[in-house]
Amino acid sequence: MKFLPFYGVLEREMVRMMRQRTRLVAAMVRPLIWLLVIGGGFNAVVGNAHGMKYQDFLVPGVLGMTLLFGAMLAALTTVYDKESGVMRMMIVAPLPHAWIVLAKMFSATLAAIVQAALLIVLLLLLGFFRGTDWWILAVAIPTASLMCAGIGMVTASFSRTLDNFAAAMNFVIFPVFFLSGALYPVQTLPTVLKEVARLNPYTYGVDFLKHAILPASTVHDFSVTLDVVVLIGFSLAALAVASWRFSQEQTYEPMIQVLAGKRG
Amino acid sequence: MNLPQAVSGAIKAAGLTKQYGDVRAVDNLHLEIGSGEFFGLLGPNGSGKTTTIHMLATLIQPNTGSAEVAGFDIRKHAVRSREAIGIVFQESALDRTLTVAENLRFAGLLQNLPPRIIAERSDELLELFGLQERRNTPVAALSGGLRRALDIVRGVLHQPKVLFLDEPTIGLDLPNRRRIWRFIEKLRAHTSMTVLLTTHYLEEADGCDRVSFIRKGRLVETGAPRALVERLGNHIVEIEGANIEKLAARLEPRLGSFLCEGDVAMFRWTREDVSELLRLQTEFSSDAGSWKVRRPNLNDVFLWIAGGKALTS
8 A cells, every 4th residue: 555645635635625715614604504593593493302402403413514515525526636637647646546536535534524623613612512522523523524425436436527516416415414314313203204314324424423422412313333334334335336436447438538638 | 770679678569459339449559669769659630549558558458459568568567557657648637726836746646756756856857847936836827838848747757667748749839849849858868768759740750769650540650750751752742733633643654643632732753863853844834833842751751641542652
């Protein structure tokens, strides 16, 4: 395993993230709006349930939202790389091509973790995260980020152009987010939605965050062990699928043709 | 001819074939390029140049045939052979959002080079290519010529044994094309790199040790540029006039096969003595507008091959 190329991909992701301030600001504003505006609004409607304010229940959900958006957007830069030609730099490097997928997946994970850390600092200043088990959170964030990056890499491996990006937002991010336990406990959902949420790997990521952030409550849907098994299992499966898609000759060769300009 | 012999064989291809649906992009290609050789692969659009380079650079798999680049089998040791090659694509392979120096750092890290080495070589190469004062400029703000220069720096940062240049000057204006060529010459003077070049601008291939012409995926002619030009003949006779096809057909028994371009017909003249041509001109003076006799060049070789004619009659 070569370390330097891996580091190079991560470093580039960080440099780009810090340079695109608006992307970073948006990543902070989005969850804050959900938590303070929507959370505050629903607080007044639903009052206390499961022995806590709705706004407090929402904290793991919006943290999960940051992980999902952060990792997805970073993973989808793979599509930008394909279009802009940066992928050419990577495919000529002396590395197995599946390795590129792994490096991109890790850099998406890292992007999500950094954004989550920033959000946590903001929320701490606002007085949230009381009673949080920080040790569990330190494991839950990377594990859930890796799962989100996995969803992103699979999506990226199936989209050939940036036009697919908007589609990915609508058809992947939103269903994944809404059909999970991020906004409501899974236990109390109607049967059909409950079953869909159970099939959604993101539900287990949010559940893991609930264990970390609300350890004393009864809003967890699954055990920590099940969460970890599902998250790791899904991440490995996603890595396998994305690598397979990238290495597949049918998908890969037209990509080369596009990358290299016309065939000649 | 005093040519570098393919002793260590920088590139050896045997029977490379690539099929896309019904189209045979590259057809049973045999190629042997020696260490340190400057080799040009020339041919019209769609003749298979780029596909050939992509197969040799392990980016696409040939259907049949085999090749070795820098001693590594491109099928069995794709990753190892990628270590030994540099490639500059027709289109840029740079991150426009990063600066010049950041791009080189990223490219170098991908090649597993330690940051210290990357910094040293970037300095050296940016100096050589006149990009030093732009090192902190975002690539998006560079002109097309400078961006191409940076692309070449990116391609040679890891000091490859074999460099593939796929149309390195395409889309550039003349001053920038000349500048890119000065860089490539400097690079070749500094290193013992083998260079495989494809280009449309045939005058750029004049400096090659050898060139191969490729047509419909097949190699048709290979040789030193001067030798190929000499094989075409001593002179090219260009005759311009109305109804040129008719006239050319009448001249064919006397002058051999010809090429028609618009209202100009071109014949080859293999002898040094042109006095007979003057007699012919007088004989046909009533039909032809103007006769021009000139020395052939690589463009003529290209046109002759692209026209599907044999070089020697």
